[in-house]
Amino acid sequence: MNSSTYTLFHGGTILTMDERETVEAVLVKEGKIVYTGPFEACRAKAQGRDVQDVHLEGRCLIPGFVDPHAHLMMLGMCHTWVDLSYPKVQSIDDIVEQLLKHSGQMQEGGIIRGFGFDQRNLKEKRFPTADDLDRVSTQYPVQIMHVSGHSNVVNHYLLGQLGIDETTEDPEGGAVGRDENGVPNGQLFDSANDYFTRKSGVVIGNHGPNIHMPDTEEHLLNLVKVGQEQCLSAGITSINDPQVTKQEMETFDSARRSGLLKMRIVMSFLSTYLNELIHLGFRSGFGDEQLSIGSIKFYADGSLISGTAYLTSGYSDSQRTRGYLYHEPDDFKEMFVKAHTQGFQTITHAQGDGAIQVVIDSAKEAQKQCPIDDVRHRIEHCGLPKRKQIEKMAELGLWPVPQPQHVYQFGEGVMRAVGTYGEHYSPYGWFKAHNIPVVLSSDAPVSPPNPVLAIYAAVTRATLQGNVIGEMHKLTLTEALRGYTIEAAKAIHREHLIGSIEEGKLADFAVLSQNPYAVPVEQLKDIDVCETWISGEKVYSK
Numbered sequence: 001m002n003s004s005t006y007t008l009f010h011g012g013t014i015l016t017m018d019e020r021e022t023v024e025a026v027l028v029k030e031g032k033i034v035y036t037g038p039f040e041a042c043r044a045k046a047q048g049r050d051v052q053d054v055h056l057e058g059r060c061l062i063p064g065f066v067d068p069h070a071h072l073m074m075l076g077m078c079h080t081w082v083d084l085s086y087p088k089v090q091s092i093d094d095i096v097e098q099l100l101k102h103s104g105q106m107q108e109g110g111i112i113r114g115f116g117f118d119q120r121n122l123k124e125k126r127f128p129t130a131d132d133l134d135r136v137s138t139q140y141p142v143q144i145m146h147v148s149g150h151s152n153v154v155n156h157y158l159l160g161q162l163g164i165d166e167t168t169e170d171p172e173g174g175a176v177g178r179d180e181n182g183v184p185n186g187q188l189f190d191s192a193n194d195y196f197t198r199k200s201g202v203v204i205g206n207h208g209p210n211i212h213m214p215d216t217e218e219h220l221l222n223l224v225k226v227g228q229e230q231c232l233s234a235g236i237t238s239i240n241d242p243q244v245t246k247q248e249m250e251t252f253d254s255a256r257r258s259g260l261l262k263m264r265i266v267m268s269f270l271s272t273y274l275n276e277l278i279h280l281g282f283r284s285g286f287g288d289e290q291l292s293i294g295s296i297k298f299y300a301d302g303s304l305i306s307g308t309a310y311l312t313s314g315y316s317d318s319q320r321t322r323g324y325l326y327h328e329p330d331d332f333k334e335m336f337v338k339a340h341t342q343g344f345q346t347i348t349h350a351q352g353d354g355a356i357q358v359v360i361d362s363a364k365e366a367q368k369q370c371p372i373d374d375v376r377h378r379i380e381h382c383g384l385p386k387r388k389q390i391e392k393m394a395e396l397g398l399w400p401v402p403q404p405q406h407v408y409q410f411g412e413g414v415m416r417a418v419g420t421y422g423e424h425y426s427p428y429g430w431f432k433a434h435n436i437p438v439v440l441s442s443d444a445p446v447s448p449p450n451p452v453l454a455i456y457a458a459v460t461r462a463t464l465q466g467n468v469i470g471e472m473h474k475l476t477l478t479e480a481l482r483g484y485t486i487e488a489a490k491a492i493h494r495e496h497l498i499g500s501i502e503e504g505k506l507a508d509f510a511v512l513s514q515n516p517y518a519v520p521v522e523q524l525k526d527i528d529v530c531e532t533w534i535s536g537e538k539v540y541s542k
Helices: 039-045 072-078 092-103 130-134 156-161 191-197 217-232 246-258 271-280 329-342 353-369 387-396 404-424 428-433 451-460 477-483 486-491 521-526
Strands: 006-015 022-029 032-037 051-055 060-063 065-067 112-117 142-146 151-154 174-178 184-190 236-244 264-270 291-299 345-352 378-384 399-401 509-512 529-534 537-541
Touching: 006 039, 022 039, 032 039, 060 065, 065 486, 072 112, 072 217, 072 236, 072 246, 092 112, 092 130, 092 142, 130 142, 130 151, 130 156, 130 184, 142 156, 151 191, 156 184, 174 191, 184 191, 217 236, 217 246, 236 246, 236 291, 236 345, 236 509, 236 529, 246 264, 246 291, 264 271, 271 291, 271 329, 291 329, 329 345, 329 353, 345 353, 353 378, 353 387, 378 404, 387 428, 404 451, 451 477, 451 521, 477 486
Parallel strands: 006 051, 006 060, 065 236, 112 142, 236 264, 264 291, 291 345, 345 378, 378 399
Antiparallel strands: 006 022, 022 032, 060 509, 142 151, 151 184, 174 184, 509 529, 529 537
């Protein structure tokens, strides 16, 4: 498009997510919004120059969705693996059946991989084992990743390749599953996933579940392509990738230089790189409008979905009973304070109340040692905090970043595991009561990158099975829409660039088939994303 050309959007509902709420038209030039307001005023602003007319035909223009917690390359990776998600897969027999469909395509040196199983939605109500996956193959490696990304199950062939046997000890922040005789049974939890990359790839120790499977540069770039396609088709124009290692950084940079990368990515480097980043002088905000360093990512505990999050009240369906921490509290606090003092925003995965308390204590100490205004330290997921912890979060200015789709997909399983306390899974009502910002995200690929479905889930608190969990935590439609646009932009310190349709901001938009305010609540999830625009250029059209 000629840089002197204006683009005029009009002819439908335009939701701005700023104080004016709606405008009649939006004028764009050189990738930025130059004017919003009445149609004639926008056209006059163009001063008779060339204008590309974009008639919305009654559809709805909104700011491009901002997903502050989405694993882009992992999303692409999992779309290249066998789909084991519920309700497609409802039993261990179903898992075996789906994997067997692909085993005939195996060649020497290959591996059979699947993603997305949820033990709480399986008929057997348990994790698969190596014995189960041996039914798929005893001659090739077989690996299936839990929907949370926090655990994997492998067959005995791959268990042997990884060098795991009776003498293998549980790593800090993880566990090797074992049978009643103490023999490894193919299950690997949290930091034990590092075994996949010890021979080649990224090794992260007890700094998170290792989702960084070794691959070629060509294949890694394809993961960006596949993941990006999923996001753009959902109207997502910016993401915060919350677990970046050397592998992701190099691939994102390569995708950008080749022109493959269209989206905006704010990178959160995994805490295993903290000392190295400090040594090099990096801090939050380094980069530009497309690719930048946003924060440091910590892991405090495991996953509520897999039963490894550190929950003081415990689980009824997990061998680990209360889950575990990735780091001892004092060690975590030391790292947190170091990152804060360097000028990094932090984002910490903390699902259970025990882990959330570790973050609260660390944030308090960090501000005591080095007061910084508006740093916006975040608690990712913040699944099951105690009510009394919410007040402390508000006092410290902590930002929770939950995923409404987790309640939709996994809420009933969590309820069975923790009891009525599970009604407060992602307790938005408590956040609102203490004026804590309301932010929505996907955690893709744990949940699909689908803001429309997330908004429906947040407004209804409905589950996949058709029930409602925690009615007191419902959001209004406006709160949910803002939570995936301007409030999400604030969570990544990018509200001056994206998140609302305002003059001076980047022209990132999504075009919806209908105005969300004009349809019944139960039909919100059926709204389609028709187009996605980044910097005034159409990058997706249905």
